Amino acid sequence: MSKEKKALVVIPTYNERANILGLIPKVLAQDARLEVLVVDDASPDGTAQAVRGLMRKSRGRVHLMSRGAKLGLGTAYVAGFRWGLDAGYGSLLQMDADWSHDPASLPQFLQALEGADVVLGSRYLHGRVSVVNWPIRRLLLSSAANLYVRWVTGLPYSDCTGGYKAFRRSVLEHIGLEKIHSDGYSFQIEMSYKAAKLGYRFQELAIIFIDRTSGSSKMSARIIREAVWRVWAMRLGI
Numbered sequence: 293m294s295k296e297k298k299a300l301v302v303i304p305t306y307n308e309r310a311n312i313l314g315l316i317p318k319v320l321a322q323d324a325r326l327e328v329l330v331v332d333d334a335s336p337d338g339t340a341q342a343v344r345g346l347m348r349k350s351r352g353r354v355h356l357m358s359r360g361a362k363l364g365l366g367t368a369y370v371a372g373f374r375w376g377l378d379a380g381y382g383s384l385l386q387m388d389a390d391w392s393h394d395p396a397s398l399p400q401f402l403q404a405l406e407g408a409d410v411v412l413g414s415r416y417l418h419g420r421v422s423v424v425n426w427p428i429r430r431l432l433l434s435s436a437a438n439l440y441v442r443w444v445t446g447l448p449y450s451d452c453t454g455g456y457k458a459f460r461r462s463v464l465e466h467i468g469l470e471k472i473h474s475d476g477y478s479f480q481i482e483m484s485y486k487a488a489k490l491g492y493r494f495q496e497l498a499i500i501f502i503d504r505t506s507g508s509s510k511m512s513a514r515i516i517r518e519a520v521w522r523v524w525a526m527r528l529g530i
Contacts (some may be wrong), residue, residue, distance in 0.1 A: 295380035299402060299458075300324050301306050302372035305332045305367055309339045310390040315377050316346050316422060320353055322398040329355045329375060330389075331368040340341035354360060366479035370472050382530055385458040393456040397499050401458040408495035410487050411461050412449055413456030417498040424502040436476065444523040449496055451483060454478045456499055462485050 301319055305312060310426070316328050332340045340358045341433060369386055376384045383405050387393040397413065405413040415423050416438065423434075434453065435448045441452040457480070467486045474482045488494065 293325065296382040296461075298327055298381050299323075299383040299385060300372075300376040300379070300381040301326055301385045301398070302329045302369060302376065303328060303330050303387055304368035304372070305330055305335060305343075305389045306362055306418065307335045307337045307339060309335065309337045309342045311390050312339055313346070315353060315391060316343070316350075318395040319387075319398065320350065322395055323330050323402060325402065326398060326524050327353045327381075329357060329372050331357045331359065331372045333362040333364075333368065349418050350432075355395065356494055359467065364380060364475040366472065366475035368453050370469050373459075373469055377461060377464055381461060383458060383460055384464060385520045392502055394500060394502070397456070397497070400497055401456075405458055405460060405496045406441060407493075409460045409492035410484065410494045411458040411501040412451060412484065412494060412496045413454050414449070414451035414452040414496045415498050416497065418450075418471045422500045423523055424500060430503075441481055441523055444527055445481070446527075447481075447484060447488060448493065449484065452499075453480050453517070454499075456485070456501075457478055459487075460492075463492050465488075465489060481523060482526060 294328050296338065301334070303312070303315070312330065319328055320326055328509070330339075330343045332343065340356060343354065343356045347356060356373060356521075359371070373384055385398065385401055393413065401413070437453050438451060441447060445452070467490065472479065472482060484494075
């Protein structure tokens, strides 16, 4: 199968060994077109070594980018997307390493890409909240963040801060990855904002988001603060 017919799933990791060992085989089982690139930020728990073990059994479908320090989610995705574009993949997807994004949804993303340029996995489509095991404070924060983003940017999508997404390669070629400097929530917003400004076709796909049961969340006050001011910078073109 040629690379342009294949899809690369980019998964950033930091201390996700316990999750990644089961997640990668599950991802690969969803569709023969799928391959995985793990972008690991020098995890001290041996995540990279675990991925190398899976690579030996994957017949070339698992890849690893091992970075020398913890450099952040946004830069991990940008590095992974660039790697995938250079390798010639026709579509690129992103997902979390902690099982909050169900690999069983991947075939739906691939199907949706047949009629769209960007597919957003939504936790709030049609007014339905599809989040499992979140404390009410986290749910309220996420809901308020989406309302804020839609108000400031004008994006019409129900879930602007989610991290389960798929792109045609043409979107990532034209979006200007070298100018993306956001992290966390604001990275997800900025990617959608720039793609929408370029006129690409979007489709939202209902997903069920399940809070992690292993490892620790990477959410921080810094990431939230960055998202608050970055949306204004996007709107003002700063």
